[in-house]
Amino acid sequence: xxxxxxxxxxxxxxxxxxxxxxxxxxxxxxxxxxxxxxxxxxxxxxxxxxxxxxxxxxxxxxxxxxxxxxxxxxxxxxxxxxxxxxxxx
Numbered sequence: 001x002x003x004x005x006x007x008x009x010x011x012x013x014x015x016x017x018x019x020x021x022x023x024x025x026x027x028x029x030x031x032x033x034x035x036x037x038x039x040x041x042x043x044x045x046x047x048x049x050x051x052x053x054x055x056x057x058x059x060x061x062x063x064x065x066x067x068x069x070x071x072x073x074x075x076x077x078x079x080x081x082x083x084x085x086x087x088x089x
Contacts, residue, residue: 004053005050005053005054008046008049008050008053009046012042012045012046012049015042016039016042016043019035019038019039019042020035020039022034022035022038023035023036023039029077029080029081030077030081033073033074033077033078033081036073037070037073037074040066040067040069040070040073041070043066044063044066044067044070047059047062047063047066048063
């Protein structure tokens, strides 16, 4: 089982690095917002995979908080971009 956990960690680490690259490079605020949502989703998947492999549910509250932060962050960015778009018209 430890080999499986190492493989999962490596795959998610590569995905997280590529996502962080998109957050840094942009080029637009929406690209960064989507990348941050993807990063939060990767963290959720990593925690879920770790829970499934180790047969526990201790990380579930953390996953719920991360999911809530992701939803509220996406809504905030969407409202900000919508206001900015209306101001440009």
